[in-house]
Amino acid sequence: MQSVLQEIGINNYIYLSTILFCIGIFGVLFRRNAIIMFMSIEIMLNAVNLLLVVFSTYHQDAAGQVFVFFSMAVAAAEVAVGLAILVGIYRNIHSIDIDKLKNLKG
């Protein structure tokens, strides 16, 4: 593993996960379908998981890979709650378009 990492270079891994992270950010900011926004958040979290695994190999230290397990479990719990809220919204307004949620303003 170490040799592959050396051959490709740690910087390229960081660039890749930064690009993935930015794709996630722009997805959350510009898409208006709630499911796609959830997907974008997952891309953000998975970009970080990739980065953690890369650094874990780079430092020859298992802590980073263990952290990935935590963050995957947390992401799963988070999306479960998010989908439950989304179901609640769908029951009330029969749509999952975020733009229709504009009752709170002032």
Next chain:
Amino acid sequence: MYTLIAIAVLGVLCLLAEIFNVRKAIVPVTIIGLLAILGLTATGLNDSADSYNNMIVSDNFSTPFSCLFILLTVFLIALTPSFHQKEVHKISDFVSIKLFLLTGAVAMVAFGNLAMFFLGIEILSISLYVLAASNRLSLKSNEAGMKYFLMGAFASGFILFGIALIYGAIGSFDMAVIQEAGTSADVEDWFYIGAILLSIGMLFKIAAAPFHFWAPDVYEGSPALTTALMSTLAKVVAMAAFFKLVSAMNVNLPDSSQTALMVISILSMTIGNIMALKQNNVKRMLAFSGISHAGFMLMTLLAVSTSAGILLYYASAYALAGIAAFSVLLYVTKDKDNEDIFNFNGLGKTNPLLAAILTGALLSMAGIPIFSGFFAKVFLFGQMLNAGHIILVIVAVVNSIISVGYYFKLILAMYTKEATEAAKPVPFVYTAVATVAIVLNIAIGLYPSFLLDLLV
């Protein structure tokens, strides 16, 4: 460490109580249990210990803050049965979610490892998403839950990316190693980028400007008790965790970070106060007031090594006043579909005690003497003057004066306008919680050294 385990066990017991059909016992047993845990934690005030390979550190920073969080949760749980009167069958859910939230809160100040910190902040946030959306038939609550979820998950992404970059630069998640690595050698650039991303994520959670835009909507839409929880407990927890992170990283952050913090603090105070002036909805107004108080609390980060005690004092004063104000708000807006200011008209005649308590709470937030909010501001400004941030103090004083404007709008409505409806019966716990909170607020105002000396 035992604090954390005991609270989690109490939460599980709460869920079991529902299965064994002892619903009436849930709230009293939980409160007694929490008070016992509070006592046990308080006996360990001067000890410091670390457990599980430095995962959890209890020292003279984390223990006093844990005590404050437990106390606030006791108040919030005491308010739960009256607030959710119509949903008695869900009471165990509401109480146990609050207990799990408290475990997250304690983990967020007692962490010795970034993994623990991340788990703590996620436990806290996920519980809050559930609570914010807990009134599932109301579209407002759904919308608040959704907004809070999207913003919170977005911020968590930033925090996680920051943690990953810090790990990449240092090679460890351990706070002690991170602190040491910063003082000794020059670190990789990733460390600074990671620290910035981590700070942005935390500022989202604290709701400091310019990352505050979600707060008013979410506060307005959530059920009032959840709003009380967010504006007191959640805000104070996030602030304490941010303080701990900054004090660990402060050694190797450049001076420009001080300037950035100063700008954010000034922006939060000013935007929060000016926007609060034109609000008609009391929950929204308190949301903006919370943003401005976040600005005040962020000032402590400019003199990290000496101001932990002042942060604890300010946080206690603000949170106790918030609890008192919200318990009156819960009474006034009961069975109403809005929280507009005219609901408070004539409260001074129909219910003088609650009106006086709300007045006291608002005066404490505004910083009027004999209430502890005033002393909190005095100590904070004195500390900042010692550190040489004169401009910041001037802006802060001007902001305190502006804030009197909107707090008095509510007080005037209570005392000078005619009541629109007859007095409703007041649930006993609302009066009790509000009275205890405001008495504690005045008490720490009279004996400030009790809290200030805990953290030196």
